[in-house]
Amino acid sequence: MSAPVVWILIPFLAGILILLFVPEKYSSIVGGTVAMILSLVALIFPIDTALLLGSLSIKISTSVEFFGRSFSLSTADGTLLAIVYGSAAFWFFGVYSPKAEKRFISLGLMIVALFTASIAVEPFLYAALLLEMAAMLVIPLLVPIYQKAGRGVVRFLIYQTLAMPFILFSGWMLAGVESSSGDFGTTVQSGAILGLGFAFLFGVFPLYNWIPMLMEEVSPYVTGFLLWSLSIFTTIFALGFLDRYTWIRTSPQLSSAIIYTGMIMAASAGIFAAMQKHIGRIMGYAAIFETGLVVLAMGLRSSNIVDIVFLLLIPRGLELVIWALAISIIKREVYSLRLSEVRGLARKYPIAVAALVTAHLSITGFPLLAGFPSRLALGQELAGYSLTISFWVFIGMFGLLIAAIRTLAVFVMADENAPWSVNESWVQISMLAIGVIGLFVIGIFPQVLKPFFVNLPSLFEHLGR
Amino acid sequence: MFIDIISWIAVGMILFTSAAMLINRDWRVSLGALGVQYLAAFWLVTRHLPFVMGSAKLITGWMVVAVLGMTRLGLSTADERNESSFLPRGRAFRIILIGIVAFVAAGSTARIEALIPGLGLQVIAGSLLLIGAGIIHLGVTSDSLHIVLGLLTMLTGFEILYAAVESSILVVGLLAIVNLGLGLVGSYLLVAGSMPHEVEEVL
Known part of the structure; x- marks a missing residue:
């Protein structure tokens, strides 16, 4: 069996089968299990290496031909696949609303499969087409059939479609x-056209306006999933360009342009987050802030570029899933996620609120949390490059910290006599607890991620060397 | 010579259909214009791609038109979305816009031909017209159907140009899927909101 069949075709077909045959209440477990198995297979069975199990020899070959072009996943991709499908499993298990989970699980699996195809396709340029296809599959997730599409959804579709031709x-x-x-x-x-394409794809300033709009208009959990999945594969695609074209990698002007773009994204997102009155929009701006950091890291002509980028991306999945799950739990109680509506909810949903604030602080770069080691590594690189840029990134982080303090203050602003109660289900508590523990573990012992970093740099031939 | 003349006619058709889609707000006219536009685009694409691959694009395009048309046909007139009052709606304004696109395309065609020789003036002109018309279409509408029409127009323009430089079957196939996907997404967006809210979804 070949790797593209295992990690692209099987999850895609699984998504279709779940949609057609699996009962609503089991879809989360089935989808999560499929993703978990694929993650474990990626961890246990190295691609293109024969593994002897008794008398049985198992080897997953690297590529498959399709219409004269190949889809190829190498040994180095194995680690990435394990991370991606492991995170996807967390997203799928985290779904708790039995009436809506089926569509999310099935389309989610297909979306992840298409995104995986985008890293496997050769020539890698065709990934733009697969990213667009995945973006189109997201639309039915974002817009329930009984709801009119909002401006955020339309802008998302337009920007993703414009990115592809560029x-x-x-x-x-x-x-x-x-x-x-x-x-x-x-x-x-060519640099300008490429820049425009990635500006649409990443949602750089001011093209990120669809993110906070989406967070307000549609399910925060689905938007969170989109922000996680889109960012990780877009980043790998962009790194692919940096890796393959020498002049992009070596051009000081382009490097400066990328760094300043990232800086403006991070600073503006932090400042806007501090001024928001809607916890969904705050999460959107936090995701933009983190994307800004990723863009900034890609502009640094450092030998640690791949490590820093993945150090930013891996905890991002955990942070976003916890944040989105916590918001979804809170959303059941209130009509809107405006700060005035969620006042005092810490006494009704203490676990969800605690998890939300922890995830927020982690994205801010609070010490002992998962976001801290990456900020520290990025800060070290930036300090040697420009203190002005470091200052503006710090302003962005400060803005996010203000937003976190405001959110916390609103959540605990309850009547003195209001009783404390735990209204989250045991599944929700378990998911949030596992996630928060994960954030602390990565923050305090970042070396737990070390096994992943052994293979990841070999995804790229020239970067980080 | 004869082929060149037909190609220029195709460019003229593209200009006419783009203008019709932009100026006329009736969905029947817009979809009809899109269908004709795909025919013109098919001719320009086959200047560089084999007939069969060009036909695939034409059939896909007409399938998209059929999907959008059948969906729209099933909706009542009351489902017609109101345009945002913020956006300029005047017919004269739209004629001026398409005029600007035509002038820009006319001015840039020879320049691009000099930069990338071998594409053909008609191919470049047709492509630029469609890309420009698609983008301004996106800028002056907030209606789901017209947004999808704008995206499809822009994408068709790009496909004509890209066909001249890339002839991979996989790319043609994937672009066809993207076009069809956009049509289906457009249909979904048209239908969304017109269905009763039967189940409560809290995700």
Whole structure:
């Protein structure tokens, strides 16, 4: 069996089968189990290496041909697949509303499969098409059939669709730049087109306005899943460009442009987050802040670029799932997620509120939490590059901290006589507890992630060397 | 020579259909124009791609038109979404916009042909017209159907240009899936909100 069949075809088919045949109440368990098994297979069975189980020899081959092009997953991709499907399993197990989970699980599995296809397709440029297909599959998740599509959904669709032609065409131009490296005009044009494509894809300032809109309009859990999955694969796609085209990697002007883009994203998201009156929108801005940090890290011409980027991305999955789950639990109680509506809910949902604030603080970069080691590593690199940029990133973090304190203050602002009670289910408590413990473990012992970092840099041939 | 003339006619059709889609707000006219637009695009695509691959694009495009048309047909007139009052709606304004696109396309075509020789003036002109018309369409509407029409128009323009530089079957297939997907997403967005809220979903 080949790796693309195992990690692309099987989850995609599983998604379809769950939609058609699995009863509503079991879909979360089935989908989560499928994702967990795929994650474990990625951890246990190295791709393209024969493994002897008694007399049985198992080998997962790397590639499969499809319409004259290949889909290929190497040994280095195994770690990434384990992380992605492990995180996806957490998202699927975290679904608790029995009436809505089936669509989320089935489409979620298909979306992850398409995203995985985007890292496997050769030439890698075609990933833009697969990312667009995944983005289109997200729409039925975001818009329930009884609800009109809001502006955020429409903007998301427009921006993702606009990104694809820009990236495909820039890829063709970049091939020309590689062969005639002295042509400054073509270099600038292809750089500009590529930049526009990724600006739409990442949602850089000011193209990120759909994120807070979505957080307000649709389910925070689904939006959280989208923000997690889209960012991880978009980042890998962008790193692929950096890795394959020497002039992008070595151009100081482009590097500065990427760094300043990341800085503006991080600073503006932090400042806007501090001014929000809606906890969903605050989460949206926190996700934008973190994407800004990832973009910033990609601009640094450091040998640790891959490690820093993945150190940012791995805890991000945990932070977002906890935050989104906690908000979803709270949303059951209130009509809107505006701060005025969620006042005093810490006494009704103490576990959810505690988890939400912990996830928020982790994204802020609070010490002892999962976000801290990555901020520390990024800060070290940035300090050597520019103190001004470090200052603006700090402003962004400070903005997020203010938002966290405001949120906490509103949640605990209850009547003095209001009783404390625990209204979360045991499943929700378990998921939130596992997540929060994970945040502390990664924060206090970041070396637990070390096994993942052994193989991840080999995903790229030139980056970080 | 004969082929060139037909290609210029195709470019003219593209300009006419783009203008019709932008100016006329009737969904029947818009979808009809989109269908004709795919025919013109098919001709320009086959300047660089084999006939069969071009046909695949044409059939996909017409399937998208059929999907959108059948969905819209099933909705009552009351389901017609009101445009945002913030966006300019005047017919003269839209004619000026498509005029600007036509002038920009006319001005840039020869320049792009000089930069990337071999594409063909008609292919570049048709492609630029569609991309420009699609983008301004997106800028002046908030209606789901017209947003999808704008995206499809823009994508068709890109496909004409990209067909000249990339002839992979996989790319043609994936682009067809993207087009079809956009059509289905458009249908879904049209239907969304018109169904009764039967189950409470709290996710």
